[in-house]
Amino acid sequence: MTSTKRKKRKPSSSLLSRRQSQPHSQPALADKPLASKVSRRLIRAHHTTQKRIHQALRQNDTATATALSSTLASSGGLAAYQRASVSGQSSKRGGDSSRVLVDWFLELNVFSHTPQSDGHDHDTDTINNDDKPGKTARLRSRSHSASVPRPRLLEIGCLSPSNAIHAFFPRTRRTLMDLNSLHPEILKQDFMTFPVPTGTDTAPPSSSSASSRTRPRNKNALHDDPAEEECSEGQECEDEHHGYDIISCSLVLNYVATPAGRGDMLKRIARFAHHNLLHHHRRQRSLTDNSNRAGTTSCNSGDAVFPALFLVLPAPCVTNSRYLSEDHLQRIMASLGFEMLRRKLSPKLVYYLWRYTGGASGGTFKKVELRPGGKRNNFAIVVE
Numbered sequence: 001m002t003s004t005k006r007k008k009r010k011p012s013s014s015l016l017s018r019r020q021s022q023p024h025s026q027p028a029l030a031d032k033p034l035a036s037k038v039s040r041r042l043i044r045a046h047h048t049t050q051k052r053i054h055q056a057l058r059q060n061d062t063a064t065a066t067a068l069s070s071t072l073a074s075s076g077g078l079a080a081y082q083r084a085s086v087s088g089q090s091s092k093r094g095g096d097s098s099r100v101l102v103d104w105f106l107e108l109n110v111f112s113h114t115p116q117s118d119g120h121d122h123d124t125d126t127i128n129n130d131d132k133p134g135k136t137a138r139l140r141s142r143s144h145s146a147s148v149p150r151p152r153l154l155e156i157g158c159l160s161p162s163n164a165i166h167a168f169f170p171r172t173r174r175t176l177m178d179l180n181s182l183h184p185e186i187l188k189q190d191f192m193t194f195p196v197p198t199g200t201d202t203a204p205p206s207s208s209s210a211s212s213r214t215r216p217r218n219k220n221a222l223h224d225d226p227a228e229e230e231c232s233e234g235q236e237c238e239d240e241h242h243g244y245d246i247i248s249c250s251l252v253l254n255y256v257a258t259p260a261g262r263g264d265m266l267k268r269i270a271r272f273a274h275h276n277l278l279h280h281h282r283r284q285r286s287l288t289d290n291s292n293r294a295g296t297t298s299c300n301s302g303d304a305v306f307p308a309l310f311l312v313l314p315a316p317c318v319t320n321s322r323y324l325s326e327d328h329l330q331r332i333m334a335s336l337g338f339e340m341l342r343r344k345l346s347p348k349l350v351y352y353l354w355r356y357t358g359g360a361s362g363g364t365f366k367k368v369e370l371r372p373g374g375k376r377n378n379f380a381i382v383v384e
């Protein structure tokens with residue numbers, strides 16, 4: 001008897017390029033996710049080819065590197081990879097890793113309320129026009145007092161500004177970036193060349209200069225955001241110089257092709273966190289001084305959490321690697337000044353919330369075999 005089973009066709013590179021449309025039009029594609037097998041295959045192939053390109057370059061084999069790069073480009077390149085990742089993020093597939101961060105923030109009392117069902121955090125959203133005044137006022141008074149600055153998010157490797165966490169960080173409080181921007185709000189920016197906030201070891205720079213140094217204008221932005229310039233004279237303009245309270249790096253570290261490149265990314269994240277920590281210390285000192293003068297006590301639950309890093313990796317990177325275990329990752333993170341606050345392991349992903357304490361133990365971490373075994377992967381992080 002002949003089998004009537006029909007083989008599913010792989011999407012050809014021409015199909016992928018047809019699906020690839022003009023810049024910033026991809027969010028519409030997220031509505032039509034690729035089949036999960038297809039997206040997994042695409043993601044794996046992209047990672048493998050990138051790794052081979054780096055290996056070839058290391059061996060000065062430019063011919064192979066060029067050939068591999070054009071293969072990657074002809075199969076859709078980064079845009080196809082991102083589309084496959086967006087498919088993985090679709091709610092039908094249980095994607096959007098940021099929901100875990102939202103749960104943790106609510107649990108840690110970083111936010112005292114859930115955002116409105118319209119997806120806007122009315123508590124902090126200064127650019128919302130169709131808000132009912134009464135509701136906004138109630139939420140505001142429940143949460144932020146004038147002395148508690150609103151937290152700011154930096155998201156590395158962002159595919160969409162509509163994930164769960166974004167409802168808590170309105171546009172004026174978030175910087176979203178990616179090597180390839182899929183949305184006008186997302187900066188087309190390599191995090192590794194994004195300026196570290198200045199004044200890391202000194203007093204904070206003046207608001208206007210810091211603003212231009214730490215937040216390059218989004219060339220893709222639809223319009224300038226007036227709230228960015230809203231600090232009036234004499235008012236402490238926290239957001240202009242305090243950097244980022246939470247850095248999200250979800251499924252980005254594993255995108256970096258080399259172990260040393262991953263270490264460099266973590267080191268750079270630590271520099272951003274360090275800048276923010278100094279700000280928190282300064283603010284805490286001034287709050288304590290004010291409280292002492294007024295005979296009151298003040299506290300902010302964000303101070304027990306921020307600056308922080310939300311890190312998400314494919315689970316096998318830590319559960320089944322020859323070169324990285326969770327203990328080893330903790331040692332690396334401690335060397336950079338991070339302590340683990342929360343951790344969640346799902347069958348596919350591992351999520352972490354790390355608080356930056358500033359107490360970096362230092363040291364270097366080479367690629368050393370920790371767990372031998374034929375069925376293990378080679379994911380590694382090298383800190384030099």
Ligand SMILES: C[S@@+](CC[C@H](N)C(=O)[O-])C[C@H]1O[C@@H](n2cnc3c(N)ncnc32)[C@H](O)[C@@H]1O
Binds near residue numbers: 089157158
């Ligand atoms: C698998 S996607 C992850 C998307 C999303 N954060 C998630 O959790 O599903 C990885 C993204 O990281 C981006 N990326 C990798 N290295 C980057 C860098 N140095 N700077 C900015 N974005 C980067 C890639 O362009 C890609 O879109």
